[in-house]
Amino acid sequence: MKAAHASALQEQIRYELQRNTHPEGFPTLPEIPGGRYTSDEFYALEMEQLWMRSWLVAGREEEIAKSGQYKLFDRLGKQVIICRGTDGEIRAFHNTCRHRGAPIVGDKCGKSNLLVCRYHSWCYDLTGRLIRVPEEHDFGEFDKAEHGLLEVRCETWDGWIFLNFDSGAAPLLDDLGQLVEDLAPLDMANLRIKGYLRYEITCNWKAALDAFLEAYHVKAIHPQTVDKLLDGKGTSIAMFKGGHTRMALPKRYSAQGGTWGTDDVERYDIETVPEIFRANNCAYGIFPNFVAPFDSGGFPLVTFWPTSRGTCECELIFVGAGPEEENAENSEYWRTFVENYDKIQQEDFQFLAGIQRSLDSGAFTGMTLCYQERRIYWMHEEFDRRIGIDRIPEDLRVKQLLAPFTAD
Numbered sequence: 001m002k003a004a005h006a007s008a009l010q011e012q013i014r015y016e017l018q019r020n021t022h023p024e025g026f027p028t029l030p031e032i033p034g035g036r037y038t039s040d041e042f043y044a045l046e047m048e049q050l051w052m053r054s055w056l057v058a059g060r061e062e063e064i065a066k067s068g069q070y071k072l073f074d075r076l077g078k079q080v081i082i083c084r085g086t087d088g089e090i091r092a093f094h095n096t097c098r099h100r101g102a103p104i105v106g107d108k109c110g111k112s113n114l115l116v117c118r119y120h121s122w123c124y125d126l127t128g129r130l131i132r133v134p135e136e137h138d139f140g141e142f143d144k145a146e147h148g149l150l151e152v153r154c155e156t157w158d159g160w161i162f163l164n165f166d167s168g169a170a171p172l173l174d175d176l177g178q179l180v181e182d183l184a185p186l187d188m189a190n191l192r193i194k195g196y197l198r199y200e201i202t203c204n205w206k207a208a209l210d211a212f213l214e215a216y217h218v219k220a221i222h223p224q225t226v227d228k229l230l231d232g233k234g235t236s237i238a239m240f241k242g243g244h245t246r247m248a249l250p251k252r253y254s255a256q257g258g259t260w261g262t263d264d265v266e267r268y269d270i271e272t273v274p275e276i277f278r279a280n281n282c283a284y285g286i287f288p289n290f291v292a293p294f295d296s297g298g299f300p301l302v303t304f305w306p307t308s309r310g311t312c313e314c315e316l317i318f319v320g321a322g323p324e325e326e327n328a329e330n331s332e333y334w335r336t337f338v339e340n341y342d343k344i345q346q347e348d349f350q351f352l353a354g355i356q357r358s359l360d361s362g363a364f365t366g367m368t369l370c371y372q373e374r375r376i377y378w379m380h381e382e383f384d385r386r387i388g389i390d391r392i393p394e395d396l397r398v399k400q401l402l403a404p405f406t407a408d
Contacts, residue, residue, distance in 0.1 A: 001182045005407075006276040012236040013250050013280070022371060027401050029377050031366040035396050036380070037204040037359045042396050043309040049387040051076050053166040054288045055175050057303060058082060060193055060317070061159050063109065064090065068126065071109040073163060075305050075313075080152050080163060081105055081115065085126040092154035092163055093128045098147040115149070124149050159189035159319075160301075178407070179244055179284060186294055187272045188319065194298060195328030195338040197316040201349055203356035205289070205304045205312035206383075210367075211348045212283075212291045212302060213375040215249055221347050225340075229254060230281050237375055238407040243287035243382025245375045246407075248280040259297065261336045268322035268333055270296050285375060287382055298334075300341055310356055314349075316341065378402050 001009075036042050058073045059082065070083035072095065079095035081104060093115075095103045102119035114131075115124040123132035128149035136142060153164040155172040157180065162172050173180055201208050211217070218232040226232075230249040238246040254260070273296035276282065283293040290303040298320025305313045318328070318338055328334040358364040369377050380398045389397060 001185070001274065001276060005182070006274070009236050009238070009248055009276060009280070009282075013234045013248065016236060017231070017234040017250075026371055026374075026405065029369045029371075029374065029401070030399050031368055032377065032380055032398055033396050034359050034364050034366040036383075036398075037207055037356070038309070039393075039396060040309060041393065043204075043306070045387050045391055046306070046383070047076070049391065050288060050383060051165075051306075053164070053169060053386065055155075055162045055164050055169065055172050056288075057160055057286075057290055057301065058092075058154075058163045059161045060319070061090065061156060061161060061189070062192060063161075066111065068111045068113050069109070070105065070112070070115075072105060072107070074108075078165070079103060081149075082154065082161060082163075083115070083126055086113075090154060090156060090161060091126070091128065092152040093124075093149035094152060096150065097122055098130065098149065099133075104149070158183070158186075159191065175242055176286070177242055177244065178240055179286065182246070183284065183294065185272045185274050185277070186270060191270070191298075191319040191321055192324050193317060193327070194320045194331075194334045195318040197300070197314075197318075197338060197342055197345065199314040199345065199349065200307075201312050201314055201352055202310065203312065203352040204310055204359070205306040207352055207355055207359075208312055208314060208349070209289060209291070209304045209379070210376050211352070213245065213247070213285055213379065214373040215247065216370065216372040221350065222344065225344050225347065228252065229260065235372065236280075237372075239375065239378040239402060239405060240407055243285075243379055243386075245285040245378060246282060247285070247375060248276075248282045250280050251278075254297075259337050259340045261340060262297070262333050264333065265297055268297055268320055270298070270321045285379070287379070288386075298337060310360065314345070316345070374402065374405075 059071055063071050064084045067084055067086045070081050073080040080092050081095050082092045084090050097104055097117035099120055099122050102117050104115050104117050121134050125131050128151055130144040130147045155162055157172055215232040215235045218227050229252055231252055234250040236248040277294055278296050281293050283291055285291045290301055292301045293299055300316040300318045302316050307313055328338040381400055384392055384398055
């Protein structure tokens, strides 16, 4: 993060700690229509125009560190093989044989020098090229070069693997914009996976994501956890081009990293992390579906994935420094770290099923947001821009208001 940006962040925290009136010049936010969480039409637009055209985090490079290693991305009705070739390059392909559509791999991960369809043994190399067809002569005039696996856009950023089903999408780093520079000191490519948490939630995916885009709720539902660690009154918010956001809360303690109940924090310190990330909990929202509260003592990347209009999955991938072999299964530090986050997640999720029931009942017409919840509104504006405002029914659109207040 540039020194000027860090200085502006700290200045906004000081302003928020003293503020007791609505910020001059900031608009009153219109209601966000509840139908955006219940409409089958809006959900279909999201699936087609948003999810199929956005960069989606699909895993870590370390999961396929060696040639021939692969993992399977299985979300959004898509199955994609992500593998590392003999040349060290990471590529992604639809898990669909070009013969009759059978899946190539069935395991979530594995290692193989060749990708062989289990149905009729069509064989592909790690670049997706079709190299062997049993009894090829029976296919007549047949060109293997025209029947390779169908590739999916795949790019990496600082240790993370991303997919995009839109071949014409802008490059990943261009999409991330300022976040690349802001987060470079975290040196994420050299961190390692320390644990996972996964949840199935009975609500629209946006309702779950919303809970992680504001600190207005901290005193009410996290009195014995987050509120003891962070000062929500000082929340600094930045909105960036592309729907990305940042929310920084000043720490009450643990300024050197870690979480409550952990010892020997210095051993797990990410040494390159600057003071701005130590004194504050800096949580970034990366469009469309992930947030991460970055910290010098390790952190989770939290993603939300729709499984239907009214259900979703949440996954946390914890990464950190320290001995590579240590993780939540064999380390007290990481076990405590993950357990504490699990407690916070359960607090965040406790009202979501009830919120969805209210939305589905028609009794709740929409969300009335305050200044502290403007990250939610900014994300909804970007949803509409990505989908195409003209495609969205008028009664489900949100007014485009917040561009003058972005940090770009």
